[in-house]
Amino acid sequence: MGLxxxxxxxxxxxxxxxxxxxxxxGLTRKLKARMLDRVGPPILQPYRDLLKLVRxxxxxxxxxxxxxxxxxxxxxxxxxVAAALVPTFATGLQFSWTAxxxxxxxxxxxxxxxxxxxxxxxxTAFGGIGASREMLxxxxxxxxxxxxxxxxxxxxxxTQLSWVANFMLTHASLRVSLGMALVALIIVALAENARIxxxxxxxxxxxTMVHEAMVLEYSGRxxxxxxxxxxxxxxxxxxxxxxxxxxxxxxxxxSGFMPLVIGAGTYVAKISVGxxxxxxFETSIAKMRVFRVPEFLGAALMLGFLxxxxxxxxxxx
Amino acid sequence: xxVVVALWSVAALIAxxxxxxxxxxxxxxxxxxxxTVAGLAALVLLGAAGSVLLGLADGSREVVLPIGLPWVGAHxxxxxxxxxxxxxxxxxxxxxxxxxxxxxxxxxxxxxVLPFYPAFLAGMNLVILAADAFSFLVAWEFMSLAxxxxxxxxxxxxxxxxxxxxxxxxxxxxxLMLLLAFGLMAGxxxxxxxxxxxxxxxxxxxxxxxxxxxxxxxxxxxxLVPLHVWxxxxxxxxxxxxxxxxxxxxxxxxxYGFIRIVFDLVGEPAWWWAALVMALGALTAVVxxxxxxxxxxxxxxxAYSTVENIGIVFIGLGLALAFRVDGMAGPAALAITAxxxxxxxxSLFKGLMFFGAGAVLTATGExxxxxxxxxxxxxxxxxxxxxxxxxxxxxxPPLNGFVSEWMIFQAILLSPxxxxxxxxxxxxxxxxxxxxxxxxxxxxxxxxxxxxFLGRPRSTAAxxxxxxxxxxxxxxxxxxxxxxxxGIVPGLVIDAVSSVAIQLVGHDMPRQPLWPSLSIVPVSxxxxxxxxxxxxxxxxxxxxxxxWAIHRFASRAVRRGPAWDCGFPDAxxxxxYSADSFAMPIRRVFGPVAFDSHxxxxxxxxxxxxxxxxxVVKHDLSWEILYAPISGVVGRLGERFNTLQFLSIRSYLSLxxxxxxxLLLVVAIWA
Numbered sequence: 009m010g011l012x013x014x015x016x017x018x019x020x021x022x023x024x025x026x027x028x029x030x031x032x033x034g035l036t037r038k039l040k041a042r043m044l045d046r047v048g049p050p051i052l053q054p055y056r057d058l059l060k061l062v063r064x065x066x067x068x069x070x071x072x073x074x075x076x077x078x079x080x081x082x083x084x085x086x087x088x089v090a091a092a093l094v095p096t097f098a099t100g101l102q103f104s105w106t107a108x109x110x111x112x113x114x115x116x117x118x119x120x121x122x123x124x125x126x127x128x129x130x131x132t133a134f135g136g137i138g139a140s141r142e143m144l145x146x147x148x149x150x151x152x153x154x155x156x157x158x159x160x161x162x163x164x165x166x167t168q169l170s171w172v173a174n175f176m177l178t179h180a181s182l183r184v185s186l187g188m189a190l191v192a193l194i195i196v197a198l199a200e201n202a203r204i205x206x207x208x209x210x211x212x213x214x215x216t217m218v219h220e221a222m223v224l225e226y227s228g229r230x231x232x233x234x235x236x237x238x239x240x241x242x243x244x245x246x247x248x249x250x251x252x253x254x255x256x257x258x259x260x261x262x263s264g265f266m267p268l269v270i271g272a273g274t275y276v277a278k279i280s281v282g283x284x285x286x287x288x289f290e291t292s293i294a295k296m297r298v299f300r301v302p303e304f305l306g307a308a309l310m311l312g313f314l315x316x317x318x319x320x321x322x323x324x325x
Numbered sequence: 326x327x328v329v330v331a332l333w334s335v336a337a338l339i340a341x342x343x344x345x346x347x348x349x350x351x352x353x354x355x356x357x358x359x360x361t362v363a364g365l366a367a368l369v370l371l372g373a374a375g376s377v378l379l380g381l382a383d384g385s386r387e388v389v390l391p392i393g394l395p396w397v398g399a400h401x402x403x404x405x406x407x408x409x410x411x412x413x414x415x416x417x418x419x420x421x422x423x424x425x426x427x428x429x430x431x432x433x434x435x436x437x438v439l440p441f442y443p444a445f446l447a448g449m450n451l452v453i454l455a456a457d458a459f460s461f462l463v464a465w466e467f468m469s470l471a472x473x474x475x476x477x478x479x480x481x482x483x484x485x486x487x488x489x490x491x492x493x494x495x496x497x498x499x500x501l502m503l504l505l506a507f508g509l510m511a512g513x514x515x516x517x518x519x520x521x522x523x524x525x526x527x528x529x530x531x532x533x534x535x536x537x538x539x540x541x542x543x544x545x546x547x548x549l550v551p552l553h554v555w556x557x558x559x560x561x562x563x564x565x566x567x568x569x570x571x572x573x574x575x576x577x578x579x580x581y582g583f584i585r586i587v588f589d590l591v592g593e594p595a596w597w598w599a600a601l602v603m604a605l606g607a608l609t610a611v612v613x614x615x616x617x618x619x620x621x622x623x624x625x626x627x628a629y630s631t632v633e634n635i636g637i638v639f640i641g642l643g644l645a646l647a648f649r650v651d652g653m654a655g656p657a658a659l660a661i662t663a664x665x666x667x668x669x670x671x672s673l674f675k676g677l678m679f680f681g682a683g684a685v686l687t688a689t690g691e692x693x694x695x696x697x698x699x700x701x702x703x704x705x706x707x708x709x710x711x712x713x714x715x716x717x718x719x720x721x722p723p724l725n726g727f728v729s730e731w732m733i734f735q736a737i738l739l740s741p742x743x744x745x746x747x748x749x750x751x752x753x754x755x756x757x758x759x760x761x762x763x764x765x766x767x768x769x770x771x772x773x774x775x776x777x778f779l780g781r782p783r784s785t786a787a788x789x790x791x792x793x794x795x796x797x798x799x800x801x802x803x804x805x806x807x808x809x810x811x812g813i814v815p816g817l818v819i820d821a822v823s824s825v826a827i828q829l830v831g832h833d834m835p836r837q838p839l840w841p842s843l844s845i846v847p848v849s850x851x852x853x854x855x856x857x858x859x860x861x862x863x864x865x866x867x868x869x870x871x872x873w874a875i876h877r878f879a880s881r882a883v884r885r886g887p888a889w890d891c892g893f894p895d896a897x898x899x900x901x902y903s904a905d906s907f908a909m910p911i912r913r914v915f916g917p918v919a920f921d922s923h924x925x926x927x928x929x930x931x932x933x934x935x936x937x938x939x940x941v942v943k944h945d946l947s948w949e950i951l952y953a954p955i956s957g958v959v960g961r962l963g964e965r966f967n968t969l970q971f972l973s974i975r976s977y978l979s980l981x982x983x984x985x986x987x988l989l990l991v992v993a994i995w996a
């Protein structure tokens with residue numbers, strides 16, 4: 009019975025994140041528009057966009073290779089697997105032992121690797137510029153993320169996300185190192201999801217763009233899959249922040265039906281608050297020049313490093 | 326028994342090297358015979374070593390041959406440590422021989438390659454088999470000289486001659502340092518056999534000095550910064566299958582030498598050893614990958630990436646030393662297993678990448694990635710293999726490079742319990758350096774693969790390339806298969822090397838569970854676990870679901886059209902992003918620190934119609950800070966002593982007389 013329940017929770021979570029991901033995107037767009045005193049598109053617009061895109065023909069560049077055509081599915085699959093392993097409404101996911109937090113970071117790096125390659129496949133200047141900048145940002149964002157993982161793992165004594173969430177739920181305490189890790193993770197999340205101040209998700213055809221430049225040549229169902237993967241990644245980072253730093257409401261392992269419902273409710277509340285905070289931050293700050301971004305990410309790396317160092321000095325920080 | 330089999334195989338390799346000069350009168354058949362026999366000998370050696378590693382046969386009985394030093398003889402044996410490294414070497418050698426059956430046919434001067442190839446293999450095997458200092462050093466020098474001859478195979482280019490010269494100087498320096506290290510360890514009684522050497526009681530200062538000498542000697546062969554300068558020159562100069570062996574396998578022989586001396590022969594370590602080894606490892610990893618990211622020559626890029634991976638292995642070794650000093654046997658076993666696992670992984674994916682580079686070289690005649698592009702259409706099989714290699718080498722799941730780096734991260738997470746403050750402060754920095762080098766390796770190989778294989782062809786050679794022969798493709802396929810296998814069932818490798826961990830740190834990792842689903846558990850299930858197999862299956866399943874759902878329920882139509890590129894589709898391939906422009910942001914951010922790089926602008930005065938020029942200036946700092954002054958001093962001394970060449974016979978005789986008297990005086994005072 010317990011096993012079936014765990015499988016069910018795992019399966020429900022996989023479908024749940026997939027269905028919820030475009031909603032988060034729609035919510036951020038709507039909130040942003042409201043803050044700028046615009047009406048904004050309906051919250052369900054991303055679903056409509058995806059449906060429209062999958063129905064359209066794919067227009068492929070003449071020299072596109074098989075890598076260009078299969079990369080969207082690889083990127084989507086890798087991101088989905090990573091997102092399925094982050095506890096959203098319940099800890100004790102059945103497959104949480106498959107990949108820990110370091111492996112989730114590396115899975116996202118795999119997705120980025122293929123996205124950058126896909127950007128270079130057609131042989132245009134835009135694809136190259138996007139790939140090159142993305143890899144530059146990753147060279148600092150990834151170590152910052154690993155340092156953040158170190159802090160969390162040293163506090164919780166595990167790199168396993170379900171264990172970490174359980175630990176945070178039962179041993180909640182204010183720590184300097186966790187604060188530093190939180191700031192580092194937020195900076196990394198902004199950079200990885202191509203949000204302001206690192207990249208601007210709303211622009212097209214500007215030399216400042218990074219993520220959009222890589223996917224410029226995609227159309228139809230390929231573009232839909234990539235957009236869905238990007239939405240999943242945003243949801244993944246929000247869930248990650250939620251389950252490590254605000255774990256309250258998460259249904260503990262082998263709990264009954266009611267805690268699961270409460271967990272789902274608090275989860276939706278948490279991501280709404282997260283989206284609001286992100287949009288608030290985005291509207292109150294300007295986009296950075298590309299070569300300021302390494303300093304921004306360097307700050308995340310330093311914070312993560314300092315947090316780790318503090319924990320090496322004493323476990324009580 | 327395995328030792329005897331191994332020795333006969335090595336003897337066969339040496340005999341093959343001896344008869345090859347006669348065979349090369351018919352180059353085609355000689356190529357086939359040499360690589361077939363060498364490959365078979367490597368397979369036999371692989372079998373012998375593998376049986377010892379898996380505990381099926383006992384190799385610990387020593388064979389003593391009456392050659393070498395008269396009162397020592399040549400001791401040879403296979404213990405768990407040597408069996409592991411023999412497996413690494415002969416696996417690489419067997420597949421390289423298969424590759425060379427195809428690749429070697431394009432060799433313009435087979436007589437310069439064929440005789441030295443089996444000799445090189447024999448030399449590497451003998452280093453590992455040796456169980457006394459004399460045979461070890463002779464085999465080491467034999468290996469160096471054979472590989473030097475292979476580096477000089479294409480000696481007509483000025484660049485290769487310089488590479489050969491630098492390599493020879495550095496190899497001699499390394500052997501000299503190892504000679505001194507063994508001399509110190511043997512003690513005044515001359516205990517050159519390893520068994521006796523372990524029993525020698527050393528003065529307290531001596532082991533530290535031996536560690537430094539081992540770092541200089543084995544480190545220069547492995548490519549530790551700042552002793553790495555020869556490596557990116559020499560490895561690419563050799564034919565590609567030899568490059569693969571030098572980068573993938575010979576550096577492992579150097580790591581073996583280091584482990585043998587530091588973990589086995591010299592006795593108890595001190596904590597500062599760990600700090601020194603880790604610091605050098607982290608420096609090597611970062612410097613290596615930064616150089617690789619900016620490099621345009623495909624084979625040299627791979628050589629710099631070898632420097633990076635050697636750094637990662639040394640980080641693991643340093644952690645193992647730290648844990649061993651403080652009696653933390655479990656974490657020490659994890660760190661040492663991670664280090665040698667990474668050594669194995671590196672030999673697999675670096676071999677694969679060099680084979681791919683060789684295939685590109687055969688198909689296009691180009692090593693400069695700025696002149697390639699679009700090869701995914703022309704070399705479809707090689708492109709798949711290189712993509713797999715690039716994923717593995719960038720430490721991405723589910724391939725093998727990720728597993729060993731993940732294990733090193735797990736070992737780092739156990740190190741806050743170390744009592745030494747210096748280590749406590751250092752380990753997080755080493756962890757950050759490791760994460761940084763892994764991320765940059767991703768950038769490096771996105772750039773290398775994206776520029777060389779994707780996009781549009783940048784030269785006619787690239788546009789008209791043809792796929793390479795079957796032997797090369799099978800060899801690459803084998804290596805990719807092994808990379809995947811080591812990535813999805815890492816538990817089997819970890820279990821197989823448990824005897825090595827026991828020998829080196831007196832403990833091994835917990836036996837890895839076959840169920841559930843071959844996950845690896847370094848410490849305990851609650852702490853961390855990773856299952857490459859399941860990650861791989863999940864990725865396959867979810868991409869299959871996505872593909873099926875979309876093709877079934879939505880659209881599967883495809884239209885082809887010109888590229889969009891924001892409305893500026895230009896037919897000229899020079900409008901693509903180039904390798905240098907890809908690396909520019911990374912050079913701009915990290916270059917001023919790592920290479921003292923800057924851009925020189927040359928603007929013509931107003932009215933002058935000549936073009937403005939931008940020039941990127943980049944320095945190899947270790948060359949300029951360390952080597953240039955030394956070579957300057959040597960040069961000046963050489964000029965000063967040049968006058969000695971033109972003396973009369975009387976002057977020479979008096980010099981000899983003075984030297985003799987001086988020597989006698991020294992002896993008299995000593996006595």
